[in-house]
Amino acid sequence: MxxxxxLTDDMKAAMKSGDKxxxxxxxxxxxxxxxxxxxxRIQLDDAQVLAVLDKMVKQRKDSVSQYETANRQDLADVERAExxxxxxxxxxxxxxxxxxxxIDAAIAETGAAGAADMGKLMAVLKPKLAGQADMGQVSALVKKKLAG
Incomplete structure (x- = not known):
């Protein structure tokens, strides 16, 4: 599936169960x-849907940090629930x-050797790790690998 x-099936189930x-x-x-x-003007496949979901989570995490800075714990809790x-x-x-x-597999695949190849490496990693890893963490690990 x-x-x-x-998502559509879960939406119908939530309607029936009253889970607002x-x-x-x-x-x-x-x-x-x-x-x-x-x-x-396209139909999104699962990988593209995951990218949308990832973006939504990232936006909400940003909102949580901003709400906590402003001492609005009630709004931060709503974002966490989402x-x-x-x-x-x-x-x-x-x-x-x-x-x-x-990352090691991608380095072997692309032949990346230094920091100049980081963009090429990230272009290979992003579709493979979408939704499964925080890309900020991946980027930091790639920098570390290519530097040392």
Missing amino acids: SLKQR DSLGVIRLVNAAIKQKEVDE IAVIERYLPAKLGEAEIVAA
Whole structure:
């Protein structure tokens, strides 16, 4: 079952069960997916849907930090609840050892040797690790690998 179909089925289940919190977040996700499809005039596949979900989680994490800075714990809690619902649709996060293994494989594949090859390396890694790893962490690990 595709990710979009799973979202639709879960939305229907949330409607039937009266789970208003999950329903609202799933509707936001579906709207974001639909917006991207309309803007780019394409049908999103699972990898592209994961990218949308990843972006939504990142936006909410940014909001949580801003709300906490402003001492608005109530709003931060709402954002955290939305993150929890969105993360149900993301694949399990990879550990650092698995990320390093993927980086090593990408280095072997691209022949990257120094910091100048970082862009080429990240272009290979991003589609492989989308939704499974924090790309900021991946970037830091790549820099470390290429430097040393």
